[in-house]
Amino acid sequence: MTITLDHRAINQSPLALLTASEARMLGIGLGVRQYARVRAGIYVARAAYEKLPGWQRYAVRVHAFVRKHPDAVLCLESAAVLLGLPYFNEPKDIHVYDADRSASRRFGNVAVHTGADPRAVGDVRGVLTTSPVDTAIDLMRVLPLAQGLAVADAAISPKQQGFTSVRGMRDLGLSQRNRRGRGRMNWVLDHADDRAESPAESVSRAVIGWCGFEHPELQREFHYEGEDDRVDFLFPSVGAIGEADGWGKYDFDDPRKAEQHLRNEKRREDRLRRHGHAFARWDLSDVWKITPLVTALRAAGVPLKHPRKTAKLASLKSRPREKPYRARETT
Incomplete structure (x- = not known):
């Protein structure tokens, strides 16, 4: 089947890939100061x-792998690059699905997966991947809970990919013989919400709950001063508003659009404040650190309603599938 791309899909390498043979033809020297090798025989400007x-570094690595292995079927985070599903920071491994293998194997930083449960395979502009729903379920089984929730929300949200439903994922997941990560998958599906519009909102919602704060309403609309304003989170008992900022929403690749968005956002926030709403704003890096998010919500008067879930908060620091990071990032 042919898979329709989501706008978050990275369907070509963020940087030009240069093979060793192309460099020789062009008379380009591949010195280590100028070029980084991202796959055997494939280089990019260092x-x-x-x-x-x-x-984005991971996307470069995935596309370099595909350049060398055009018939491979990508799965897990590697498929997420092409499908537009959320993945976080820089995953360590390239993930490939091979139904014909008798056992999963690793070749350096390439993990080749198989299993008793078959995966549907699709074509994304000439690149083979496991299907969106198979990829989502596979990720929910192995990712930390907050990240898995971002994947599930993206899969069901019409503002994101919206290619399936909770019931569809649960039915398929429970029909699989593989029990690894089933409890994790069930928790994620129990908490998925199709109103989430970004991975930052999904991760924030998980951490807000684990910190013990009041459960927020999502995507609440207000009508003040002739304007319609929709907010990420409303904490109903105090009327406080929470906003999970993501750089993408401000079009920072286009400075003029970014400037206009920021001006509009300032007017919007001022308007909401004039009508009695305290405001808490944070970005995804604040959520991973926990304390800045808690500080922002307390300053806005958001009440604590539940015990803190220490074990789940600790899972935010467990990132075994990623390379060491400079800052928490997501697509």
Whole structure:
């Protein structure tokens, strides 16, 4: 089947890939100061590569792998790059699905997966991946809970990918013979919400609950001064508003659009404050650290209603599938 791309899908390498043979033809020297090897025989400009956020470095690595292995079927985080599903920071491994293997194997930083449960395979502009729903379920089984929740929300949200439903994922997941990560998958599906509009909102919602704060309403609309304003979170007992900022919403790749968005956002926040709403604002890096998010919510008067879930909060620091990070990032 052919898979329709989501706008978050990275369907080509963020940097130009240069093979060793192409470099020889062009008379380009592949000195280590100028070029970084991202796959055997494939290079990119080092300075540009090192400036990329982790999730884009991973996309470069995935596309370099596909350049070398065009018939491979990507799965898990590697498929997420092409499908537009959330993945976080820079995953360590390239993940490939091979139904014909008798056992999963690792070849350096390439993990080749198989299993008793078959995966549907689709084509994304000439690149083979496991299907969106199979990829989502596989990720929910292995990712930390907050990240898995971001994947589930993206899969069901019409403002994100919206290619399936909770019931559809649960039915498929429970029909699989593989029991690894089933409890994790069930928790994620129990808490998924199709109103979430970004991974930052999904992770924030999980951490807000684990910290013991009042459960917020999502995407509440207000009508003040002739304007319609929709907010990420409303904490109903105190009327406080929470906003999970993501750089993408401000179009920082286009400075003029970014400037206009920021001006509009300032007017919007001032308008909501004039009508009695305290405001808490944070970004995803604040959520991973926990304390800045807690400080912002307390300053806005958001009440604590439940005991703190220490074990689940500790899971935010468990990132075994990622390379060491500079800052928490997501697509």
